[in-house]
Amino acid sequence: xxxxxxxxxxxxxxxxxxxxxxxxxxxxxxxxxxxxxxxxxxxxxxxxxxxxxxxxxxxxxxxxxxxxxxxxxxxxxxxxxxxxxxxxxxxxxxxxxxxxxxxxxxxxxxxxxxxxxxxxxxxxxxxxxxxxxxxxxxxxxxxxxxxxxxxxxxxxxxxxxxxxxxxxxxxxxxxxxxxxxxxxxxxxxxxxxxxxxxxxxxxxxxxxxxxxxxxxxxxxxxxxxxxxxxxxxxxxxxxxxxxxxxxxxxxxxxxxxxxxxxxxxxxxxxxxxxxxxxxxxxxxxxxxxxxxxxxxxxxxxxxxxxxxxxxxxxxxxxxxxxxxxxxxxxxxxxxxxxxxxxxxxxxxxxxxxxxxxxxxxxxxxxxxxxxxxxxxxxxxxxxxxxxxxxxxxxxxxxxxxxxxxxxxxxxxxxxxxxxxxxxxxxxxxxxxxxxxxxxxxxxxxxxxxxxxxxxxxxxxxxxxxxxxxxxxxxxxxxxxxxxxxxxxxxxxxxxxxxxxxxxxxxxxxxxxxxxxxxxxxxxxxxxxxxxxxxxxxxxxxxxxxxxxxxxxxxxxxxxxxxxxxxxxxxxxxxxxxxxxxxxxxxxxxxxxxxxxxxxxxxxxxxxxxxxxxxxxxxxxxxxxxxxxxxxxxxxxxxxxxxxxxxxxxxxxxxxxxxxxxxxxxxxxxxxxxxxxxxxxxxxxxxxxxxxxxxxxxxxxxxxxxxxxxxxxxxxxxxxxxxxxxxxxxxxxxxxxxxxxxxxxxxxxxxxxxxxxxxxxxxxxxxxxxxxxxxxxxxxxxxxxxxxxxxxxxxxxxxxxxxxxxxxxxxxxxxxxxx
Numbered sequence: 001x002x003x004x005x006x007x008x009x010x011x012x013x014x015x016x017x018x019x020x021x022x023x024x025x026x027x028x029x030x031x032x033x034x035x036x037x038x039x040x041x042x043x044x045x046x047x048x049x050x051x052x053x054x055x056x057x058x059x060x061x062x063x064x065x066x067x068x069x070x071x072x073x074x075x076x077x078x079x080x081x082x083x084x085x086x087x088x089x090x091x092x093x094x095x096x097x098x099x100x101x102x103x104x105x106x107x108x109x110x111x112x113x114x115x116x117x118x119x120x121x122x123x124x125x126x127x128x129x130x131x132x133x134x135x136x137x138x139x140x141x142x143x144x145x146x147x148x149x150x151x152x153x154x155x156x157x158x159x160x161x162x163x164x165x166x167x168x169x170x171x172x173x174x175x176x177x178x179x180x181x182x183x184x185x186x187x188x189x190x191x192x193x194x195x196x197x198x199x200x201x202x203x204x205x206x207x208x209x210x211x212x213x214x215x216x217x218x219x220x221x222x223x224x225x226x227x228x229x230x231x232x233x234x235x236x237x238x239x240x241x242x243x244x245x246x247x248x249x250x251x252x253x254x255x256x257x258x259x260x261x262x263x264x265x266x267x268x269x270x271x272x273x274x275x276x277x278x279x280x281x282x283x284x285x286x287x288x289x290x291x292x293x294x295x296x297x298x299x300x301x302x303x304x305x306x307x308x309x310x311x312x313x314x315x316x317x318x319x320x321x322x323x324x325x326x327x328x329x330x331x332x333x334x335x336x337x338x339x340x341x342x343x344x345x346x347x348x349x350x351x352x353x354x355x356x357x358x359x360x361x362x363x364x365x366x367x368x369x370x371x372x373x374x375x376x377x378x379x380x381x382x383x384x385x386x387x388x389x390x391x392x393x394x395x396x397x398x399x400x401x402x403x404x405x406x407x408x409x410x411x412x413x414x415x416x417x418x419x420x421x422x423x424x425x426x427x428x429x430x431x432x433x434x435x436x437x438x439x440x441x442x443x444x445x446x447x448x449x450x451x452x453x454x455x456x457x458x459x460x461x462x463x464x465x466x467x468x469x470x471x472x473x474x475x476x477x478x479x480x481x482x483x484x485x486x487x488x489x490x491x492x493x494x495x496x497x498x499x500x501x502x503x504x505x506x507x508x509x510x511x512x513x514x515x516x517x518x519x520x521x522x523x524x525x526x527x528x529x530x531x532x533x534x535x536x537x538x539x540x541x542x543x544x545x546x547x548x549x550x551x552x553x554x555x556x557x558x559x560x561x562x563x564x565x566x567x568x569x570x571x572x573x574x575x576x577x578x579x580x581x582x583x584x585x586x587x588x589x590x591x592x593x594x595x596x597x598x599x600x601x602x603x604x605x606x607x608x609x610x611x612x613x614x615x616x617x618x619x620x621x622x623x624x625x626x627x628x629x630x631x632x633x634x635x636x637x638x639x640x641x642x643x644x645x646x647x648x649x650x651x652x653x654x655x656x657x658x659x660x661x662x663x664x665x666x667x668x669x670x671x672x673x674x675x676x677x678x679x680x681x682x683x684x685x686x687x688x689x690x691x692x693x694x695x696x697x698x699x700x701x702x703x704x705x706x707x708x709x710x711x712x713x714x715x716x717x718x719x720x721x722x723x724x725x726x727x728x729x730x731x732x733x734x735x736x737x738x739x740x741x742x743x744x745x746x747x748x749x750x751x752x753x754x755x756x757x758x759x760x761x762x763x764x765x766x767x768x769x770x771x772x773x774x775x776x777x778x779x780x781x782x783x784x785x786x787x788x789x790x791x792x793x794x795x796x797x798x799x800x801x802x803x804x805x806x807x808x809x810x811x812x813x814x815x816x817x818x
Contacts, residue, residue: 023306032274032298035214035291039278042212042219043289046205049091050282053181053198054161056085057095061183061196064097064104066760068193073105075124079117079137082128086135093178093201094129094171098140098152099185099194129199131172138172155184155195163285165225166202166239177202177238179229181282206230206238215300217274217293224285233292274298339370391464393442394449402463402471406524409473416517420483422472423512423531424452424490427542428689429468432498432505440500444507451493455486471528480515480547487511487545495543506688508543510535515547540610563615565601570624574600577632578799581808582651582770583791585784590812592649592683594792595633596799597625617657626658627667634675634682636802641677645809649711651683659690665704672710679709685736687716699729706731713770717741717758727765735762739773739793746778756786763787 060082067073082095101123102108108122117126117139125140142148148167155162164180182197205221209230212219218232226242237243276291354374357367389401397405409419426448433441445468452462452470460474472490474483490509497504512535514527534548546552569575575597582592599607616622633650641647658664672679684705690698702712713734714727727735737755745752762769771783774793783791797808 032276035217035274035276035293036278038212038214039219039276039289039291042208043278043280046208047280047282050181050200053089053092053200054283056089057181057183057196057198060085060095060097061185064196065185065187065193066764068104070760075104075111075117075126078124079126079128082126083135083137086128086130091200091204092130093176093199093204094127095198096127096129096140097124097185097194097196098143099124100192103185103193129171131174136172141170151180151182151197152195155182156192159184159186159190159192161283161285163224163282165223165227166229169199202229202238206235212291214291215293215297217291217297220290220292221280222288222290224287229287272296339366394446394464396449396462396464396470398463399465402465402473403524405461405463405473410518416519418479418515419518420472420474421514421527421531422474422483422487422490422545423465423514423528423535424470424472424509425511425535425539426468426494427508427510427539429507432500432507443500444498444505447498448494448507451496452490455489455493460486471531483513483515484545484547487513491543491545510538510542511545512536512538513545513547540614562607562612563619566612566615566619566621569599569601570621570628574602575625575628576600576801577629577636578801579636579650579805580792580799581797581805582649583796585780585788585791590648590809591790592651593805594651594653594685594799595629595636596653597629613655617655622655622657623661626654627671629653630668630682631671631674634671634677637681638675638677640806640809643806645806646813647678647681648809649681649683651685651713653685653715654690656687656689659686659698659701665701665708668705668710669708672708680711683711683713683734685713685715688714699731702731727762727767732765732767734790735767735769737769737771742771742773742779742783745782746776752782752786755783759786759788 063081064073064078067078078097082097086092086095101121104124108118108124111118111122111124112120113122117124117137119125119139125143127138127140129136129138140152143152146153148169150167151162151164154164161184162180162182164182166177166179168175169178170176178199178201180197180199182195184195185193187193209219209221209232212232220231220233220237221229222242223229228237228240228242231237272295274291274293274295276289278289278291280287280289354371389397389404391398429441429444432444445464448468449462449464449470452472456462456472460472463471463473465471472486474486490511494507494509497506499505512531512533514531514534516527530548530552533552534546537552538544538546577595578598579593579595581590582594583589584591597609599609599612601607613622616625630652633652637648637650661667668682668684672682705712711733712731713736714730714732715736716738717735735758737758742751742755745755759769768789770790770792771788772792774780774783774791774795776795779793780791780795800808
């Protein structure tokens with residue numbers, strides 16, 4: 001028995017020692033992680049602020065160079081733009097630009113002493129700065145000084161971005177410590193024109209650094225020149241050389257381009273510390289954040305735990321030694337009985353029981369293994385129940401979860417309370433899987449679920465019904481308007497680009513909605529079918545929503561009828577082309593026309609392309625139908641020329657499926673030659689969707705069409721499926737702005753500026769710009785002012801049959817007598 005007691009005491013002591021060693025390691029690791037978390041958070045926040053500022057300065061630089069390139073330099077406008085930018089960036093002290101003599105607009109002599117932001121020679125040197133709660137515009141001073149004007153001379157000599165070492169600068173009579181982010185302004189030949197920069201007041205950085213006290217330590221920021229930019233413990237060290245913790249090593253050995261963490265067990269006046277160095281990358285410059293924590297503070301929790309553990313261990317050992325002989329048999333028997341009792345309960349299915357044995361011997365080890373076994377079984381059963389109700393990819397409730405949730409709500413809700421069910425199906429999702437892979441498709445589904453949940457917040461519950469289908473349950477729908485608002489917000493959220501393999505991809509959603517009282521949700525499947533039917537109707541337009549009504553039950557039968565009649569319509573030529581003129585802004589004369597197809601159904605009348613084009617694409621009839629459109633448009637163009645009318649360019653829309661047809665190039669060439677028109681008199685209007693599959697092959701085909709002489713137009717630009725990044729590689733003649741792109745330009749100055757910028761960029765790339773949907777004189781005047789090339793819209797004429805368009809064209813050629 002004595003030997004057993006000795007073995008027990010030694011084992012228990014070893015266990016305590018082992019736990020203390022682990023506790024030391026954990027305490028040390030937790031202190032390090034806490035310091036790293038705070039430093040990373042600060043670095044990320046500071047880097048984000050600098051990145052936003054760099055992006056803003058780059059945009060301002062591009063704007064100034066573009067204004068200069070197009071002869072639109074306006075000093076007052078630039079100052080106003082800089083004031084607006086500073087107003088929206090409260091963390092910045094100032095924004096400025098400084099130009100070489102006559103570099104801005106060539107008119108420095110006209111502005112000698114003209115206002116407060118020129119020097120004596122009339123050079124353009126505005127400095128927009130905060131001072132005492134106001135935004136002032138002052139001239140830049142000290143820029144001629146090699147030392148005080150480093151913000152000017154450094155980027156001038158290097159012709160590169162510069163992060164200026166901290167310096168003192170006088171603002172409205174007050175000396176302020178700051179640093180500057182400066183970009184050089186270069187012309188197309190690389191000659192230096194001036195600078196654009198932004199100032200940070202370093203008191204802002206200092207205040208933020210003083211807030212960082214991980215484990216009673218402090219933080220500093222070290223510049224590229226190894227000086228203190230900010231010091232969380234002693235402000236007097238600002239701009240002083242960095243205090244090297246170990247004199248035998250240079251700063252470059254500590255401060256490299258990687259995160260470094262170390263313990264310095266130094267002697268003398270410097271106590272042992274834990275130091276963390278983290279790089280702050282700002283464009284081509286590099287600062288470092290240093291976290292300094294006394295080692296004693298990191299190990300403080302361990303010392304407290306050590307004292308407590310030793311005290312507990314001593315008391316426990318004393319008690320065990322005193323009563324071990326008396327209790328050993330009783331403990332063994334008692335524990336065996338508890339194991340038997342809990343094992344019996346577990347066999348009966350009660351998994352809540354646990355063995356609570358803390359004897360410090362094999363029984364405690366056995367109890368631990370036993371409890372882990374029970375916990376593992378309980379976790380496995382919980383996991384099975386969870387997976388039965390949840391989607392493993394998005395972690396949303398799945399189809400089973402939806403049925404369970406609705407049934408529970410049916411048992412709780414009063415019969416007169418409204419509920420709304422949304423059936424969401426993604427448009428064009430198959431292209432993601434086909435173009436990239438299913439793994440990227442899964443990434444899109446995860447992001448889609450996140451965006452929808454962000455829109456719903458706490459106002460509804462999202463389910464993944466299967467594939468790319470989702471259900472939304474709004475179980476406290478106040479009214480129809482609230483439901484519609486939620487659907488619109490979901491569509492807007494999903495219209496934003498998805499970045500996959502460094503390329504933007506666009507999808508949208510079609511949403512079917514059912515609104516009814518809970519008392520009418522008795523048949524869950526019927527409500528899902530109604531929402532699915534409404535979604536099917538919305539799918540015809542895509543990126544839209546529809547609320548179910550009983551008339552929609554006939555939509556599938558109408559779809560089948562149209563599909564069957566489409567074959568006969570091609571044979572009997574039930575289709576007709578309407579022509580909408582394109583007008584030149586400069587001459588206000590018709591220079592071209594867009595051919596738009598209409599189906600004159602013998603029983604249903606005129607059918608919109610929105611109804612039958614998706615059917616044609618699904619059945620494969622889009623290729624013969626598309627060839628009929630090209631053939632008819634080319635021949636009609638030839639007829640107008642034979643009548644003595646002026647030559648026109650006729651534009652034809654080409655779908656993605658048509659464009660992928662192997663014989664499209666030969667088909668277009670044959671129809672041009674058969675109609676006896678010149679190739680440049682045919683224009684093909686494409687949407688960006690043609691680039692979503694086999695982009696390199698698409699670009700090759702476009703270049704072959706251009707070599708043939710056919711004109712190419714990018715249609716529907718601005719609807720959410722276009723990206724400026726594509727334009728630089730596409731061989732285009734025209735860029736067509738969608739109606740939605742210009743609908744608010746008469747009331748929204750920002751949208752007007754966006755349209756203007758797109759026109760400038762397109763012209764710079766060698767494209768002409770045509771605007772669709774021009775309906776008012778005000779829209780016409782604004783677009784003409786911003787040098788748009790052409791327009792379509794009801795302001796001039798709706799789409800017309802060939803005969804009426806012919807009359808319109810003749811009348812537009814008639815010059816009235818004076």
